[in-house]
């Protein structure tokens with residue numbers, strides 16, 4: 118480890134293995150269509166180009182490249198050690214459609230690649246400094262094609278308000294510690310804040326946000342904490358600031374990549390919803406939503422210069438035609454969910470039919486719709502079931518199986534890592550979207566592993582899902 122920094126970003130320690138399911142093209146397409154806009158792919162078999170800016174160790178890119186053989190994936194990150202790890206995994210799995218570039222955003226802008234249909238930035242925007250955010254806008258202008266999708270996750274206010282003073286103190290103490298190694302700087306700073314807590318410093322003891330940050334530091338790997346909270350440019354923002362910054366790109370907000378937070382009827386109380394719905398303009402509405410939810414992280418999906426607006430009927434048809442894949446075995450589905458506004462209950466005929474339908478294999482849901490409600494769920498019922506099961510993370514948007522997917526080869530490489538220092542708790546599928554598979558389940562899949570009892574109903578039902586997806 119070294120004392121390297123780039124524009125205040127700590128590059129002297131590796132980031133953790135990390136994957137966000139919402140980065141998958143079928144997931145992003147579903148968000149875009151729910152927002153009434155046309156997805157960048159004509160259909161699930163269309164070729165596309167996909168760029169991950171600040172890709173970290175490239176886990177997402179590799180999982181996606183193995184799951185979507187029709188896509189060409191590029192990951193860019195300034196840290197050579199990240200790019201080397203990403204390239205090694207791609208080579209081991211023979212992923213000819215994944216490539217990785219060790220470059221800063223600034224140097225990429227000097228020689229930008231051809232435009233992409235999808236550009237994602239997870240954990241980047243509010244982690245880098247003002248200058249790099251401006252560079253990113255110029256870069257996006259060159260690399261995001263009209264009609265293309267942009268995914269940006271970022272830390273937000275007001276949700277970060279309480280923890281912000283402790284993060285500022287952490288940063289100041291770490292910078293002033295004189296230690297060369299970022300992890301040593303982190304430990305020095307955290308120890309001082311803990312001592313302040315013991316000494317009864319009011320801004321620590323009276324502020325749950327400070328305690329939360331101390332817990333976070335204790336719970337997480339140092340590489341995670343340094344990359345999340347120790348950059349000089351790290352600064353949570355209001356949603357309106359992001360919308361202003363992206364205005365030169367002519368992007369329209371399609372919606373949240375969180376299928377739960379994206380539906381106001383699931384997360385807001387009635388009075389809150391009336392206030393949010395009454396806002397005329399997107400920035401004001403989104404800001405009100407963030408205040409209602411006290412959101413500290415947003416995952417926004419945009420479309421650049423959208424040409425086609427879809428009507429409600431077209432949206433419904435598209436969503437019922439798109440495949441979905443069971444993420445949770447039928448036996449473990451709770452049919453209710455705790456949400457900020459209370460409990461969301463969805464135990465009904467349509468949700469039960471969808472869950473049963475997907476138990477054997479992924480598929481589209483239109484086949485379940487009946488014309489006569491006496492015969493079974495209508496198209497509207499099935500659509501509602503799809504929405505709530507996505508929000509509850511019971512199902513994932515997916516593509517029909519891609520014949521040339523490299524998922525099995527990548528999965529074997531991931532299984533070889535499951536007893537190592539950096540296991541990857543995800544496996545690729547043939548369906549355009551990777552699946553979360555715990556390390557314990559990976560050991561069972563590999564053979565010889567025991568059910569570790571951490572699953573709600575043991576590993577066996579999950580094994581049925583894994584077998585249905587032919588993961589190995």
Ligand SMILES: C[S@@+](CC[C@H](N)C(=O)[O-])C[C@H]1O[C@@H](n2cnc3c(N)ncnc32)[C@H](O)[C@@H]1O
Pocket residue numbers: 123126128132134135136170171172173174193194195196199220221222223238239240241244245249344345
């Ligand atoms: C918090 S990590 C997130 C990594 C990855 N997106 C993920 O979710 O796992 C931010 C990443 O951005 C990269 N990064 C920071 N500043 C950069 C710059 N100026 N140019 C290119 N990459 C940068 C870092 O090396 C780091 O891997």
